[in-house]
Amino acid sequence: MEPADLDNTILKCQGLTKNFGGVLAINNLDLEVQKGKITAIIGPNGSGKTTFFNLVMHLYDATSGQVVFGTENTNLLELPTHSINRVGLARTFQTLRLFLNLTVLENVLIGMSSQLNSGFGAALIKPKWAREEDKLAEEKALEILSLFGSRLISMCNEPASSLSYANRRRMEIARCVASQPKLILLDEPVAGMNPTETREVIKDIQKIHEAGHTILLIEHDMTLVEGVAEHVFAFDHGSKIAEGQFKEVSNHPAVVEAYLGKQALKQ
Amino acid sequence: MIETWAQQLINGLTIGGMYTLVAVGFTLFFGVLRLINFAHGEVFMLGGFVGLVVAWSAEGLGITNGIIIVLLMFLIAMGVCAIIGAVMERFAYRPVRGMPVLIMLVTSLAVGIVVREAVKEFFPEGANPHAFFSPFKYESINFGSVILDYTQLGLIISSLLLVYGVHLLVTKTWVGRAMRATSEDLDAARMMGIESDVVIRNTFFLGSALGGAAGVMNGLYYLSIRFDMGWVMAIKGFTAAVIGGLGNVYGAMFGGYIVAAVEVLTVALIPEGSRYKDVFVFLLLILVLVFRPSGLLKTPAQKMG
Numbered sequence: 001m002e003p004a005d006l007d008n009t010i011l012k013c014q015g016l017t018k019n020f021g022g023v024l025a026i027n028n029l030d031l032e033v034q035k036g037k038i039t040a041i042i043g044p045n046g047s048g049k050t051t052f053f054n055l056v057m058h059l060y061d062a063t064s065g066q067v068v069f070g071t072e073n074t075n076l077l078e079l080p081t082h083s084i085n086r087v088g089l090a091r092t093f094q095t096l097r098l099f100l101n102l103t104v105l106e107n108v109l110i111g112m113s114s115q116l117n118s119g120f121g122a123a124l125i126k127p128k129w130a131r132e133e134d135k136l137a138e139e140k141a142l143e144i145l146s147l148f149g150s151r152l153i154s155m156c157n158e159p160a161s162s163l164s165y166a167n168r169r170r171m172e173i174a175r176c177v178a179s180q181p182k183l184i185l186l187d188e189p190v191a192g193m194n195p196t197e198t199r200e201v202i203k204d205i206q207k208i209h210e211a212g213h214t215i216l217l218i219e220h221d222m223t224l225v226e227g228v229a230e231h232v233f234a235f236d237h238g239s240k241i242a243e244g245q246f247k248e249v250s251n252h253p254a255v256v257e258a259y260l261g262k263q264a265l266k267q
Numbered sequence: 268m269i270e271t272w273a274q275q276l277i278n279g280l281t282i283g284g285m286y287t288l289v290a291v292g293f294t295l296f297f298g299v300l301r302l303i304n305f306a307h308g309e310v311f312m313l314g315g316f317v318g319l320v321v322a323w324s325a326e327g328l329g330i331t332n333g334i335i336i337v338l339l340m341f342l343i344a345m346g347v348c349a350i351i352g353a354v355m356e357r358f359a360y361r362p363v364r365g366m367p368v369l370i371m372l373v374t375s376l377a378v379g380i381v382v383r384e385a386v387k388e389f390f391p392e393g394a395n396p397h398a399f400f401s402p403f404k405y406e407s408i409n410f411g412s413v414i415l416d417y418t419q420l421g422l423i424i425s426s427l428l429l430v431y432g433v434h435l436l437v438t439k440t441w442v443g444r445a446m447r448a449t450s451e452d453l454d455a456a457r458m459m460g461i462e463s464d465v466v467i468r469n470t471f472f473l474g475s476a477l478g479g480a481a482g483v484m485n486g487l488y489y490l491s492i493r494f495d496m497g498w499v500m501a502i503k504g505f506t507a508a509v510i511g512g513l514g515n516v517y518g519a520m521f522g523g524y525i526v527a528a529v530e531v532l533t534v535a536l537i538p539e540g541s542r543y544k545d546v547f548v549f550l551l552l553i554l555v556l557v558f559r560p561s562g563l564l565k566t567p568a569q570k571m572g
Contacts, residue, residue, distance in 0.1 A: 113445060
């Protein structure tokens with residue numbers, strides 16, 4: 001296991017616990033995510049991975065513990081959800097949550113909300129500076145869509161509901177990138193995709209990583225995790241049961257047991 | 268015969284414009300909060316009373332130009348109603364936000380009663396009908412026996428302009444974009460950096476201002492306003508919003524004109540129909556709720572909360 005580099009930590013949890021009426025969805029979780037890396041969280045269904053994302057985004061209140069973010073050690077548990085996006089976190093959803101009635105371009109622009117400055121009055125009368133801001137935002141949004149080749153950009157004025165399933169997943173990633181986050185949380189980015197599509201998304205994730213984004217992803221698809229993750233956390237029953245390189249973690253007895261049961265371990 | 272129909276078309280467009288403006292408010296509030304805001308009818312009523320006060324004050328200040336007075340009525344009534352709507356949201360709806368729909372609904376009924384009774388008690392002679400001011404009441408263009416008076420012409424044009432303004436705001440500005448995103452998925456919008464409190468406040472500004480404008484139009488058209496006229500308007504606006512599919516702004520615009528069409532057809536086709544027009548509107552509401560509860564228009568992937 002590599003030594004934790006304190007200056008390079010972007011997200012740090014200590015003793016994070018979430019109790020849903022007696023069920024410990026997250027149980028005394030400690031973890032650190034390193035800046036500049038692609039980190040993956042694996043674990044069986046119900047092991048608390050998505051709950052962890054929801055706690056980080058402050059969609060749920062944590063029962064106890066701490067989540068601090070970035071060099072300024074911002075305490076995320078005290079911030080309202082929209083401010084968490086503004087300090088530099090953005091996420092995708094396991095069950096896609098695009099704004100289906102908005103166009104592809106508008107979905108990206110929503111991701112850029114925190115960078116737009118004009119107020120209600122300016123939106124009503126649209127002074128020149130507000131129009132210029134809108135125009136710049138649109139150019140920026142098209143640039144982000146072009147990260148995915150022509151797939152999204154060719155549909156930019158169509159409603160998001162007209163996108164194919166795989167493109168909806170890409171669209172969610174694009175919407176995330178639009179908010180210029182320091183850390184991107186991807187919740188099962190290739191769920192429901194075929195192997196070819198999975199390979200393409202791996203490339204997309206690497207491209208975004210190369211553009212300078214730190215990525216924390218949840219994934220069941222071990223091809224993807226092995227392909228992209230530099231560091232892996234394994235969860236079971238709301239706790240971290242192993243961490244390290246993919247090879248170490250995937251062969252860790254606790255992980256094998258969590259996925260396959262004790263029987264498999266004996267054989 | 269054709270003249271009767273032309274006359275009914277003009278009447279329908281006039282009242283349809285008012286219903287549409289009220290319905291847009293209902294649909295916007297439902298979109299962002301899943302709230303059926305029955306106090307919205309009282310905002311409409313207040314719009315009428317604010318307009319009346321503006322007309323009285325203008326008289327007192329010696330302003331005689333009718334167009335200026337009417338413009339002032341619209342602007343001030345919309346401004347006051349926008350603020351009152353935002354205050355209602357802040358102090359009545361925010362504390363119950365996220366609670367079961369029924370609690371929010373009952374809260375809105377309570378807010379409505381407070382506003383209605385306040386006007387009745389504190390407005391001079393609030394319990395009595397008040398004659399409304401109209402600068403154009405005796406002037407009209409006649410095409411044969413079809414009468415298009417200037418008030419109606421002005422009302423049709425101003426409602427279309429306001430509806431077009433709402434369309435621009437909703438489609439072309441970040442305010443509208445944030446509203447649409449919030450009404451589709453509030454939590455996802457928050458996680459994209461949208462401050463839901465601001466969006467909801469903006470929505471109440473917009474919806475209540477439109478309700479206030481409809482109140483002024485109602486006064487100009489019927490030339491009489493009452494403290495208890497908000498309730499019937501609330502049900503009609505709600506009906507229009509349901510017809511179009513709650514949460515769907517364009518549906519509400521469509522629904523407003525449908526409700527108006529039902530009214531004018533009742534008046535035109537049934538002997539003494541004007542006594543029964545509300546009955547048919549409410550019948551329509553019941554039919555839509557039973558057979559097409561998500562509205563006559565279907566948008567792709569409409570989320571009904």
